[in-house]
Amino acid sequence: MATRHDTAAPPTEEGGAAPGRPPAAVPDEKEQRRRNRLSRRWQRDIRWSPYAFVSPFFLLFLAFGLFPLIYTGWASLHTVELTAPTDMQWAGLRNYTRIFDDDFFWNAAKNTLTIGIISTVPQLLMAMGLAHILNYKLRGSIFYRVMMLAPYATSIASASLVFVLLFGRDYGMINWALHAIGFDKIDWQNDKWPSQIAVSTIVIWRWTGYNALIYLAAMQAIPQDLYESAALDGANRWQQFFHVTLPSLRPTILFTVVVSTIGASQVFGEPLLFDANKGASGGAEHQFQTLGLYLYEQGWVNQHLGRASAIAWTMFLILIVIGIVNYVISRRLRASS
């Protein structure tokens, strides 16, 4: 009570909010008003403070998220060049309609899909295996866990540059090793599948440990009794993995699939740096040009902001569709379990 009395504002500073206030109130009544006032303040506090707490995010989102999104949509309806971004000429839906017969766009979409598959599937399988191994009692397990996260902490730029050297056609270490065991050289940059596999390797290298740690965390939350009773029933390690671990991990697996899918549809840095000289064209025949690269090429290399904006919005819509599909599948799966 004493503290409360201290912090309550003196009546003189209340302004004209309480006309006709009796100069000497009955202590009970005064106490009551004070309580009411505090309670009002409290209610206001409870009602508005959360908004104040979240407002920084939304202010930033408005400035750097929503505005660019809408502005990009507006630009996508115009013919506009980077050399004169204020000089916009209305083009209607032309930037969108031409995407339908833009071979380069569909080539990029196809590449994004194939690179996404050959990077995500092995990545998650390997992550699961690694997590399973790490889940055993190991000496120095913390060391291994930190090592798993190291690739994730490395910058894409430096990692890609190292991979470019490894995958070099004439002087790369991988071809040298292949040659040593009697295989032909592979042109990792110029042939379609080798280049896509090489780009995927960078993605896999970077994200496997990250996903493995997510799986590991989920595995450690699985009650030990399940394994014990499985062991009592005579299940070996493999059977335990398939019949206890995997079903318990289902929500986690879904989560990683969704996150990896979104990541895969936006792959950009790895293919951009994989052939630094050709830059955004993704190889001589665009054999590893992803949608992200094509967007960048149109906007920043060719300076066609209108076309690039339309591509950006189309990618956004594709992502929404992927999101919905994921949502539906995960609901089905949840319902069935």
Place this chain on the structure above:
Amino acid sequence: MRTITRRSRSLGALAAVAALTTGLLAGCADDSGGSSGGSSSDTGGGKGKTTITLGLFGTQGFKEAGLYAEYEKLNPNIKIAENVVERNENYYPALVNHLTTNSGLQDVQAVEVGNIAEVVQTQASKLVDLSKVSGVSKSNWLDWKWQQATTQDGQTIGLGTDIGPMAICYRKDLFQQAGLPTDRDKVGQLWAGDWNKLVAAGETYKKKAPSGTTFMDSPGGLLNAIISSDQEKFYDSSGKVVYKTNPAIKSAFDLTAKAASEGLVGAQTQFQPAWDTTIANSKFAAVACPPWMLGYLKGKSKPDAAGKWDVAAAPKSGNWGGTFLAVPKSGKHVTEAEKLVTWLTAPAQQAKLFSVQGSFPSAPGAYNLPLVTGAKNSMTGDTPIGTVFAEAAKAIPTQVIGPKDQIIQQGLTDNGVILVTKGKSAAEAWTTATKTIDNNLEK
């Protein structure tokens, strides 16, 4: 107790929000204030010194050649600071962005020759007309160099620093082993006037070639050399894109494709790590070579390659590279910047730049200065490279350059002739290249 903590927390949050918001607003205000040409920073350093900033790409070499220090000594109230972006691909889009929004510009901005036509056509209103600055005389520059930075109505928005007169650098030891002449005049006569003769020399080379070497370094380098020597390449003089119908381009493409399919050129793309390795391992005998290329070769070669190179005239003289210095009107120190670029691009300074950096002067007045005539390069031993390249510079045609030259040439190289080295026919390579270029040009 509880009220206190709650209240102070919410107050804290409000304060944080307020601080963030005002911070953002202040950030905006600062930005617009700065870009509208504020008068605040005339006192940089606190000693009344004016700091002039230069936006550059790659290594221009002004600093390395000691030119800033010299200028600061001559003008004690000036300080020079440069802001370098490594690659022009990253530098140029940012420059365009800054010009179109009139913010974030340095007092002086460099423009690469591949971009100058676009800047002249679209950004001239943002840049100072340097032809009217005192001390600038059109006659100081090679005529075509001056024209490149001049608009239709006679406004010159950039002063040339260097050019890249192209010759053919060749390995004397490899040429000798393959039975070709090694004297630079005889080598020049071998292919004088005709690029076909150069490819023919390559065929001769191949017959007795030291194992594992090719005649030239890369299809991109050869194509660039041929195209650069034509008067009209991708645009006609009225500004129309004609690269597909220009017979000179098609024949250059086909000749390069022929050389590539016969294995006369290496299969690398220039300036890639793998290409650097071919330099280090002495895998090719000749390369189209402006003066700055000698510096590049020196940087990538093993020490034992020193002195084994020589420079012969190209079949036809062309230009590869070169930079202009422009002064944005919205800069903070326009007059001081004008004086600085005038000084930096004067013949005497261009000669100094050449002697240190290998950037060949765009001012013919520099060609007779001892710094140029006496220039040597450790890769080429005794060769008087200053006079050899000066001859090439005088023979360069006035070329029509267009705003999208870089995109077109990159398409022809990276999506075109390079494909021939991996087994595609010239026709297939041409189709892929033109399809890519047309898609890239379409607005």
